[in-house]
Amino acid sequence: MSHFVIVGAGECGARAAWTLREKGFDGDITLIGNEPHAPYERPPLSKAALGDGQHPKYVAEEQRYAEERIALLIGVAVEGLDVGARQLTLSDARVLTYDKLLIATGARPRLFPGAPVTSQHIRLLRTHGDAVALRAAMQPGKHIAIIGGGFIGLELAATARKLGATVTVIEGLERVLKRGVPEDIAAAATARHSAEGVDVRCGVAIEALTEDAGKALVRLKGGDVIQADLVLVGIGAVPNTALAEQAGLAIDNGIAVDEQLRTSAPDVYAAGDCCSFPLDLYGGKRVRLESWRNAQEQGAMAAVNMMGGGETISAVPWFWSDQYDMTLQIAGLAEGAVQHLRRDIGDGAFILFHLDQAGRLIAASGIGPGNAVARDIRLAEMLIAVRSHPDPQALVNAGVKLKSLLAE
Incomplete structure (x- = not known):
């Protein structure tokens, strides 16, 4: 029976483990984390969880892992990786052998x-x-x-x-x-x-x-x-690449993976904050994203590909931040934009659309109270995904629905 091991019990690693079961993988799964908690979501740490001091927001209750035959090893560090022997050495002196491995070690504060x-x-x-x-x-x-x-x-x-x-x-x-x-x-x-x-x-x-x-x-x-x-x-984060470096994996602003999240070693994948990957939507530019949604999406995609799915990265980068009653959302990457068009949508909320030299929409940024910008940022994300060249006048006119541009 195959044994898939996931190093890193954060959002990304946990999502990979659950996706393996959801997609029908019936082999052994081991999920390893060096914190004393079951996997939990990190975005609330600077918001709700910090504000009320309660328990972490768990991805799933700990007993569910046992119910789904996911061996959850918490409070354990991985100290060595031998990709030739397909073995991991743990801090408690155990040695695990894997058939396929996912490294989802995240990043640490600078x-x-x-x-x-x-x-x-x-x-x-x-x-x-x-x-x-x-x-x-x-x-x-x-x-x-x-x-x-x-x-x-x-x-x-x-x-x-x-x-x-x-x-x-x-x-x-x-x-x-x-x-x-x-x-x-x-x-x-x-x-x-x-x-x-x-x-x-x-x-x-x-x-x-x-x-x-x-x-x-x-x-x-x-x-x-x-x-x-x-x-x-709070001056940024550094990808956790020590294990990958020790094993001789390629490093390029994180663990370097291809469009299917494969590292330079056979049957070893990496996903989430710790890896950099080529993004076809931006001409193959290699990027590393530190975001909750990227961790979720890549965790699920890595699981599918470990099972032979062959999926490639196509998601539009997306970020958000909550401050007071304001929400800030960004879709896409604005680097290389030459036009920055503003749409005011009321109550102090507005969206900026970023177009490249050819007039293609490559990013959109918005800020406003509550969910004021959420719908339009989502539609802009869809326009970015289809490489749309929208009419600039339509973008700045709040009377023109973005959904109509998507239909075009």
Whole structure:
């Protein structure tokens, strides 16, 4: 009987395990995770789970894995991979042999250079345990400094304000959300945070991050010092490739896979935040995506392909972020766009459409209260997928339904 092993018990790895069973795989499945929890969803860590301090939002209850004959090994690390022998060495000295292997090890937060490695006052956010520790510090009368004005940093700023803490956001670039988010949307997000009392400082260089007398100290270039009860470092993520590198797999901004998520080793696949892949929709450009939906989709696709399905990557990249009552959504990749067209849809909500030199829609970005932009971003995603060249005037006219452009 075949034995499929999945390293990484996050959203991606869990989705792969469940898809194998849903698609009729009857062999043995082992799912390995180094955290003490069954697989859980990470997006709530900067939102609801951080806000209420409850248990993680599990992908499935732990007993269901046993019911579906999925061997769930939690609190166990994989320390070695021999692709020739098809063997994994675990931290508890066990050795597992596999027929096919999926690496779904995700990514880890980037450390701040020179900061203390372990500190109660300088934190990262990756795990449920991290979220619980952060919540304990986000109280009225406490000052939280957040280094990094990306999605995680701004979501945590919104959560901290909701819990009553004073918040300072420090971003080294000239604006927040510089990576992949248009300036108009970043400006709208900044304005909302400022209205909520967040001190947003952009274009600020940090000389040192230290702690003293129960406080974190952020020393800025020029001499200013920001003193905080807690500093959250949110300056990006690094793919977890150590296991793949040790095994000699090809690495290119993550574990390099082909359009079917196959690595450079036979019968070894990789999916989710840890891998980079070619995207035909953008001329074969190799990308690595850190998003919940990508983890779900690639986990399911890897399972199908491990069973011989031969599916290829075709999904349009999609991201979202919730801050206060605002939702920000992005479909596609705007790099290379030469036209940026705005459609205002009421209540302060708007969408930007990004077209390339040939007039093809390659991305759409929107922000607004609640689900105001969700439907139009979904329709834009469909237009991107079919490589549409829509009429620019129709895109900016809120009276023209995007669904009609899709029909054309």
